[in-house]
Amino acid sequence: MRVTEENAELIADRYRLVERIGQGGMGRVWRGVDQQLFGREVAIKEILFPPGLDDGDRATLLRRFTGEARAAVTLSHPGIITIHDVVEHHGAPVIVMEFIRGESLAAAIRRQGRLPVRRVAEIGSAMLDALTEAHEARIIHRDIKPDNVLLAKDRVVLTDFGIAHLADATTKLSHSGTVIGTPQYMPPEQLEGKRPTPANDLWALGATLYHAVEGRPPFDAEGLHALAVAVFTRPHRPPTHAGPLTPVLDALLTKDPARRAGAAEAAEMLASVLRPSRARADAPAETVRWEPEPASVPDAPPAPETAAEHGPAPTEREAERPSSPTPTARDASPTPGTPRHPEPDRPTTPLVSASCAEDLIALGGREREETSVRRRALTRRSAVLGVAVATLTAGSILTWNLTRDHPPGDGAAGSGPAASPVTVVIGVDAPLSGDLSSLGVGIRNSAELAVRTSNRTRHVPGVKFEIKALDDEATPAKGEPNAARFIADGKVLGVVGPLNSAVAQTMVKPLEQADLVNVSPANTHPALTLGPHWAAGTKSRPHKTYFRTIATDVDQGPFAARYLHDEAGKRKLYVIDDGSEYGTSLTSGFRAEFAKLGGTVVGTDRVGTARNDFSGLARKIRASGADAVYFGGYHTAAGPLSQQLEHAGADIPLMGGDGLFDQQYVETNPKAEGDLATNIGVPAEHMAGGDTFLAQYREAGFPEEAGAYGPYAYDATWAVIEAVKAVVAAHGGTLPPDARARMPQAVAGVSFDGVTGRVAFDEYGDAVDRRLTVHAVKDGGWTPVTSGSSTG
Numbered sequence: 001m002r003v004t005e006e007n008a009e010l011i012a013d014r015y016r017l018v019e020r021i022g023q024g025g026m027g028r029v030w031r032g033v034d035q036q037l038f039g040r041e042v043a044i045k046e047i048l049f050p051p052g053l054d055d056g057d058r059a060t061l062l063r064r065f066t067g068e069a070r071a072a073v074t075l076s077h078p079g080i081i082t083i084h085d086v087v088e089h090h091g092a093p094v095i096v097m098e099f100i101r102g103e104s105l106a107a108a109i110r111r112q113g114r115l116p117v118r119r120v121a122e123i124g125s126a127m128l129d130a131l132t133e134a135h136e137a138r139i140i141h142r143d144i145k146p147d148n149v150l151l152a153k154d155r156v157v158l159t160d161f162g163i164a165h166l167a168d169a170t171t172k173l174s175h176s177g178t179v180i181g182t183p184q185y186m187p188p189e190q191l192e193g194k195r196p197t198p199a200n201d202l203w204a205l206g207a208t209l210y211h212a213v214e215g216r217p218p219f220d221a222e223g224l225h226a227l228a229v230a231v232f233t234r235p236h237r238p239p240t241h242a243g244p245l246t247p248v249l250d251a252l253l254t255k256d257p258a259r260r261a262g263a264a265e266a267a268e269m270l271a272s273v274l275r276p277s278r279a280r281a282d283a284p285a286e287t288v289r290w291e292p293e294p295a296s297v298p299d300a301p302p303a304p305e306t307a308a309e310h311g312p313a314p315t316e317r318e319a320e321r322p323s324s325p326t327p328t329a330r331d332a333s334p335t336p337g338t339p340r341h342p343e344p345d346r347p348t349t350p351l352v353s354a355s356c357a358e359d360l361i362a363l364g365g366r367e368r369e370e371t372s373v374r375r376r377a378l379t380r381r382s383a384v385l386g387v388a389v390a391t392l393t394a395g396s397i398l399t400w401n402l403t404r405d406h407p408p409g410d411g412a413a414g415s416g417p418a419a420s421p422v423t424v425v426i427g428v429d430a431p432l433s434g435d436l437s438s439l440g441v442g443i444r445n446s447a448e449l450a451v452r453t454s455n456r457t458r459h460v461p462g463v464k465f466e467i468k469a470l471d472d473e474a475t476p477a478k479g480e481p482n483a484a485r486f487i488a489d490g491k492v493l494g495v496v497g498p499l500n501s502a503v504a505q506t507m508v509k510p511l512e513q514a515d516l517v518n519v520s521p522a523n524t525h526p527a528l529t530l531g532p533h534w535a536a537g538t539k540s541r542p543h544k545t546y547f548r549t550i551a552t553d554v555d556q557g558p559f560a561a562r563y564l565h566d567e568a569g570k571r572k573l574y575v576i577d578d579g580s581e582y583g584t585s586l587t588s589g590f591r592a593e594f595a596k597l598g599g600t601v602v603g604t605d606r607v608g609t610a611r612n613d614f615s616g617l618a619r620k621i622r623a624s625g626a627d628a629v630y631f632g633g634y635h636t637a638a639g640p641l642s643q644q645l646e647h648a649g650a651d652i653p654l655m656g657g658d659g660l661f662d663q664q665y666v667e668t669n670p671k672a673e674g675d676l677a678t679n680i681g682v683p684a685e686h687m688a689g690g691d692t693f694l695a696q697y698r699e700a701g702f703p704e705e706a707g708a709y710g711p712y713a714y715d716a717t718w719a720v721i722e723a724v725k726a727v728v729a730a731h732g733g734t735l736p737p738d739a740r741a742r743m744p745q746a747v748a749g750v751s752f753d754g755v756t757g758r759v760a761f762d763e764y765g766d767a768v769d770r771r772l773t774v775h776a777v778k779d780g781g782w783t784p785v786t787s788g789s790s791t792g
Contacts, residue, residue, distance in 0.1 A: 011044060012089070012094075014035050014036045015044055016032055017031075017044065019031050021043075028045070028046045029046075031099060032044040032096075041099040042097065043100070044097075046092065075134060075139065077134075079126050079130030079155065080130045080158050081097050081098060081158065082098040084098065097159070100155075101152065101153075104147050104150055104151070105149035105150075106145070108151055108212075109212060114212070114214055115212045115213060117213055117241070117243050120213040121273040122156075123151070123209070124205065124209045124248070128205060128267050130157075131263065132263045140197065141201050144201050144204035145204065146211055148160045183227050183477075184217040184218075184219060185203075185204045186204065187200055187260075189257055190203075191228055191231060191232070191481050192481050193475060193477065199260050200257075202252055202260055202266065203252060203257075205252055205266075206251075206253045207219075207252075207253065209245065209252075213239065213241055213242045214237075214239050214240065215241075218236035218237055218249075219234070220237070225484075225513075244272075248261075251265065421462055422464070423463075423465075424460075424735070425468045425493070426492070426493070426494050427494070428443065428447045429479075429482050429495060429498040429503070429507065430443040430497045430498055431474040431500075432471035434473045434474060434475075440474070442704060442708075443496070443497060443499060445706065445710065446697070447496050449696060449714060451466065451467050451721075454721050459721060460721065462734075463728065463735065465721060465724075468489060468492060474503065479503040482507065483506075483507040483510045493739060493740055494724075495516060496519055496520070496713055496720065497518075497713075498520060500523070501525035504520060504525070504528055505528070508528065511543075512544060515545065515743070516545060517545045517547070517720065517743040517744050518543075518546050519548065519549060519717075519720060520546075520548040520549070520550070521549050521550060521715070522548075522712065524551070524658075525552070527542070528542075528543070529548065529552070529764040530766075534554070535581075535585055541764045543765070545743075545744045547716075547761050547766075549712045550680055550709070550712050551770035551790050552680070552766065552770070556589070556657040556678045557587060557588065557592075558590065558592070558593035559772045559774075560590055560678050561590045562593065562597065563676075563774050565594060565597045568628070568653075570599070570627040572600050572624075572625060572626050573602065573629070574602055574605075574621045574628075574629045575587050575590060575629075575632075576606065576617075577607075577633055578606070578632065578633030580633060583634075586633075586657045587632035590632070602624045605617060607633075612637070618650060621645060621652075622645075622650035629653070631656040631660070633656065635656075638659070639672070640669075642654045642671050645671075653674050654675045655676035655678075660675070660677040661782060665677075666777055672777040674778075675777050676776050678772050678773065678774055681708060681772065682756070683773065684755075686773075689753075689756075693711055694706065697710065715754035715759050719747055719750050722746075726749065726750070727739055747761070748761055756771070757769040757771065770791075771787060771788065772787065773786070
């Protein structure tokens with residue numbers, strides 16, 4: 001049961017709700033009173049778990065979150081919100097905090113636009129002091145942004161420590177999820193999913209102060225992909241209103257965390273802004289501007305941000321190239337009052353040559369010349385990106401560079417005995433760490449097995465295949481950065497994966513924009529191939545580069561209907577869903593197919609995902625005379641319904657989709673025996689080529705199991721290999737300059753006998769031969785009953 005104002009029960013027998021004052025993606029916040037402390041006002045935050053988590057995952061999240069939240073209780077600082085208590089309420093954590101009257105920094109920005117420079121410096125100094133306290137206690141916030149900064153009458157207070165950690169853990173345990181964190185304030189290393197460090201919070205501090213003083217975030221882009229690319233590859237927008245805060249912002253928004261300003265350096269820089277000075281005495285803080293005087297440098301290359309709107313991240317090989325010997329700011333002796341910090345990853349526009357050691361600075365509208373030894377030289381990352389972006393604009397020239405190991409005449413696919421093999425890379429995106437890594441590693445290994453087999457048999461003459469595997473941790477936030485890395489590596493002509501549909505939804509658009517074909521062995525969400533309106537009967541292929549080798553959720557309902565009607569002999573069904581998109585898609589397809597077969601739906605109902613009292617519904621089902629129940633949803637609700645059906649005297653099976661196909665359903669439901677579930681795909685042992693595949697997999701020496709999706713990954717990889725072979729054959733035995741652009745059409749035309757059956761794709765990119773399996777609970781576990789095609 002969710003907390004509401006109508007059922008304002010006591011939380012932990014002492015905290016009573018008064019009114020809801022806010023809600024975000026991870027929780028609701030209430031104003032309440034502590035009835036054991038004379039009615040003291042408190043803020044009560046209820047953490048919302050996503051639907052579909054099983055009991056084990058829920059318990060894991062609860063342990064992780066309460067542990068981190070309780071660690072935050074130990075923090076005692078005026079700039080950090082005081083946590084009074086961390087309790088559990090109906091299986092979800094609840095945080096009880098001090099109640100602060102004021103507004104968030106985000107609300108202040110919305111109300112008055114950009115804030116005065118001095119006020120922003122004061123806020124920044126207070127935030128930095130609070131962060132330093134937290135970092136010394138080894139606690140990293142992870143989600144600093146204007147919404148999490150409270151402006152009280154005499155305090156600046158940070159809130160929501162640990163919430164981002166819960167969100168991150170949640171998506172690693174769930175097959176669905178949303179992008180974690182707030183990308184406008186996340187540093188490149190956090191978008192890439194690296195281990196959080198205090199440097200993450202310092203970047204976010206810089207982005208937050210930038211937004212406060214400029215009235216907008218440092219990076220703006222249309223869509224998450226463009227935003228991620230901007231954060232990875234482009235400098236932040238030069239501030240125009242920050243005045244003396246500009247060096248602070250540049251220091252904090254340095255992309256390389258190793259070169260980013262530390263807490264002590266940032267504190268000194270903010271303190272210098274707040275010190276009275278003759279330079280600022282003549283003008284209000286909000287009108288001060290620092291502007292480099294224009295310089296004319298003949299033949300200077302354009303700044304990276306002007307070369308192209310969206311540039312790719314550098315390849316790993318490019319990143320290893322030695323940087324220019326031009327000294328950076330770290331090589332120079334700083335002038336008095338100048339922080340010892342490198343230039344940001346942004347050259348002045350137009351670029352100033354490295355030999356120019358003096359800047360002309362206009363302060364408050366009056367020009368004065370100041371000596372500076374800061375060198376305006378491209379950092380290694382900027383230089384690499386400048387080359388990559390410039391190459392990207394060259395069109396077909398880029399394609400040649402991406403697909404050839406050697407220049408023309410130095411050996412190419414099919415060019416005769418002297419030819420050197422062309423290396424084609426197949427990307428693999430999967431969770432290689434975390435809770436779903438056993439599935440992800442099986443996908444990677446199976447793709448590697450396909451590549452080894454192709455190379456050994458020289459299946460594509462003149463082409464050598466390699467695998468480039470990236471870890472997405474089953475986290476949607478990693479999808480777009482990984483897509484950008486595949487796109488930037490020009491040898492990649494196809495991507496196999498990902499495991500999760502939620503990750504796929506963040507990858508498909510950028511991959512399509514780069515003409516990079518994507519074949520998934522595991523995604524089941526219908527919208528990826530049928531478009532957003534598929535449930536209403538309108539199908540439209542949204543991404544011409546996306547394919548999959550496995551059946552989808554839209555296949556499960558009809559397959560279950562045919563099993564219950566034709567094989568189990570059930571003629572009267574009661575159909576229930578949990579109101580989720582997943583649940584309703586299952587039941588809509590089931591009802592249509594069951595009616596077409598001549599069966600009767602004797603009743604329908606809808607239950608909430610958090611509901612667990614089904615006694616009244618169970619009696620209603622028994623009275624309906626139904627032969628079985630079909631449930632569209634997850635096992636967390638189906639388990640209690642199954643138990644209460646038997647208690648009500650309805651001795652009939654309950655069947656559902658793969659949301660039920662979980663051992664937790666069996667372990668938490670003593671009445672599960674005989675219940676049924678469909679699962680997408682077929683066990684390898686039941687596939688035509690399954691035994692051969694498993695034998696070759698074992699002979700290859702992989703220490704991990706291939707897993708449920710290994711055979712489908714093997715066939716997905718072969719689909720890419722066969723497409724490369726077709727492209728090479730169509731161009732006289734050579735790989736053409738525009739090979740990447742020709743791959744989607746080539747994949748669409750492949751047809752071969754694979755491990756999983758006939759591998760070919762329909763007009764939407766779905767597998768033509770889509771197979772599923774019915775499992776039944778028998779002797780405390782799931783046992784395969786029958787497998788078959790989605791088309792009957």
